[in-house]
Amino acid sequence: MKFKFENTTRIHFGQGQIKKISRDIPQDHKVLMIYGGGSIKNNGVYDQMIEALKDYQWGEFSGIEPNPQYDTLMKAVERIKAEGFDFLLAVGGGSVIDGTKFISAASRYKQGDPWDILDAQSKVEDAIPLGCVLTLPAAGSESNSGAVISRGTSKLVFRSPLVQPKFAILDPVVTLSLSERQTANGIADAFVHVIEQYLTYPVNAKVQDRFAEGLLMTLIEEGLNVKEAPEDIKVRANIMWAATLALNGLIGAGVPEDWSTHLIGHELTALYGIDHARSLTIILPAVMKQRRKEKRAKLLQYAERVFDITEENEEQRIDEAIERTVKFFRELALPTSLGDVNLGAEVVEPVLANLKKHDRVDMGEHGDINLDECRLILQAAV
């Protein structure tokens, strides 16, 4: 086991933490607050932000869409260059934070066209410091260094330690205003993040496994609780903290990973506009079925430790673990097949063409999920 682990984001967790912003942004900075469609004006967050920023020079940029669009983000870059903002404050969910990370890097990119950061994986040499106020627990972007950006039917990833948020405010009260759909999507996104760093093959990384299983059990338990008691702040808090820890580098340290569900899902979102989390709950069961042999030992461990399945027959144990995963998603009213979102076998070839275009041809923990394997996964998802 070999890894580097570092996570420098300062987390302020709990009710009333938004006012702490002024402790973490030097007073002489000119702050650009970046947000999405304006829901923060209805849930009280915007007013808290104005109060927290009252001693700063600041401006705002709104309209970051789900699956943040390159063209939108470049408008923010122009504005920053024109007005000299030198601290960015993302207020929103993963899309706003991801978008802000790209804005941060693109604003100081001097090697040419900022599109290269995504398309050519050109190294980020400088970036505007950023912090965030999380409103939707899901992506984990608030304490990692990655971002997913869309342009047309391309959905691309970049990473740089320079865009790791300096701080993240996690106030679970903010999440009380989320719709049932947003809440369920967030839980599923976090759940699949954990699975993709866990459901591979055993390397005897006992701590990482126990932590991953702990997050999965928490997300399942609180995912069902939040349906019954959406106002329960302790349930909201557990979901929020679990989603952050699902993708902050900790459970993935030193273990194999399989991001094929996300990468295939990205193409479903790019081509058919399926919510990100829903693309995952459609693809994951198919990956589990199609990769049953390669993931056998970990599927058995998942069955036993996460669902307490003790059937004598190992095949039945795996069957039941997959069924319980599907059942969990369905209890959250999430789709688990292409049919559930009115798509079918007609998507297989276009998705494969996009995967090929984006060079997603050697995915998975063994690097052997090629286009033929993806075809079988997609067919299993019909």
Next chain:
Amino acid sequence: MKFKFENTTRIHFGQGQIKKISRDIPQDHKVLMIYGGGSIKNNGVYDQMIEALKDYQWGEFSGIEPNPQYDTLMKAVERIKAEGFDFLLAVGGGSVIDGTKFISAASRYKQGDPWDILDAQSKVEDAIPLGCVLTLPAAGSESNSGAVISRGTSKLVFRSPLVQPKFAILDPVVTLSLSERQTANGIADAFVHVIEQYLTYPVNAKVQDRFAEGLLMTLIEEGLNVKEAPEDIKVRANIMWAATLALNGLIGAGVPEDWSTHLIGHELTALYGIDHARSLTIILPAVMKQRRKEKRAKLLQYAERVFDITEENEEQRIDEAIERTVKFFRELALPTSLGDVNLGAEVVEPVLANLKKHDRVDMGEHGDINLDECRLILQAAV
């Protein structure tokens, strides 16, 4: 649930990581390597350090004892002031790292006598940056901001973000040369760290609980494995990573804590020279028994989740959980009563006198472990 969580230490985990030092210490720094009794000269670490530091100006300071002594540390401070070292490299276990943290703060302390940092909890305003190479998984000091320093029969704690290590090298190969006693002590120290952040009362912090339980299960499992297979590097790796995560701030974020076992244990070490970890395995079972009522709900959860105890009768479940804890320590050849280290009821009053002197009069998750309660705990440990 409300907390701040931040851990800036960069972890390099795995075989052959010592050479990474040069990436993390700027070349223009003058490095003082600080170590203990010289075991690093026998296990190959010293040679690796010399190789890693070959492009630096550097010196060395050895002789940091277990339970690092103030007077020894102040000699290092004098040397640093005379020779202008501006980066400290701790190479050893918790004692060396704790000692280096104090040296780091004391060397730049300008408000008067550095003893005030410990005795008067005077705030650290400046400190020399430090990194560490861990040789004994136990204390967790390699990625936190605290240190325990001894002077005569006083054992005192200080904390400052300025002494948080910039990096920590965790190479489990280094731990192959530890004696069985050192290994067992380290496992017990880490185990008790987790217990003290877990075995209090429930606050519905589901992630923290699951993570704590995961660490406890890992330490129990690998604690028994390492006896059978001391050369198994994967077992050593799991112990090392678990010990670091046991006290890096993560599992304690937002939950009640009870450090009474450590604080009472410190006095046993200061007065009678009992190994730190052994003072804990003597006191913890007594704390569990004496605080059974206050810790009832968590003791039941511990029984069920960590030991899979499913007795119908709750009292029996708690009894068995305490017995299993004792059994685990005994399997590691650790003492679980004062009698096991040839002490008895005669220690009770001297320990109480020291606790009073150090103002340890309101310990525990409810702040109600006063001297009378400590007397009962000590009597239960006889």
